Amino acid sequence: MRYDIGIVGTGPAGISAAITAKIRNKNIILFGNKDLSEKMVKAHSIKNYTGLPNVTGNELANDMKKHLESLDIEITDKKVNAVYSMGKYFALQVGKEMIECSSLILATGVIQSKTLKNEDEFVGKGVSYCATCDAHFCKGKDVG
Structure with missing residues (x-):
């Protein structure tokens, strides 16, 4: 079976x-x-998500999970190991399986590397990776 759209x-x-895509x-x-998204879930306050001026990441x-469930959209938690352009479609290598889709959306985001001691403990409690999301928390403060 070939999917219309694969989303990663x-x-x-x-x-x-x-x-x-599902609505269409x-x-x-x-x-x-x-x-x-682990980064989203850990956010203690999100102020720039359209329509939700002050919401926690959780x-x-x-x-979002409720919205997916209401449309019967399932998340496949298998890792996509490789993507191959086959001309008129894409082949996704998922373990030993190949999955075909006519279009592909890569929405993988960025995973920050942890380089500071105890950094994980303070994500969302002073350690942040998103200037547009969190800059207003630091107004008038020295940051690095």
């Missing part, structure tokens, strides 16, 4: 793409973490 990533971009009656497959993730 379960952050806000991947979830939005999956919902939009596309046959989709969504790859990513069933818990959604609240936003739960609402």
Whole structure:
């Protein structure tokens, strides 16, 4: 079976793409973490998500999960190891399996490398990776 659209990533971009495609009656497959974006879930406050001026990352993730469930969109938590352009379609290597899709959306985001001692403990509690999301928390403060 060939999917109309393959989507890799379960952050806000991947979830939005999956919902939009499903509403337009596309046959989709969504790859990513069933818990959604770890960075989003850990955010203690998100102030720049359209329509939700002050929401926690956990609240936003739960609402996104409910939206996916309401449209019967499942998350395939298998890792995509390679992508091959086959001309008129894409072949995704998922373990030993090859999955075909006519179009492909890569919404993988960026995983930050942890380089500081105890960095994981303080993500969302002073350590941040998103200037546009978190800069307002640091107004008037020295940051590095």
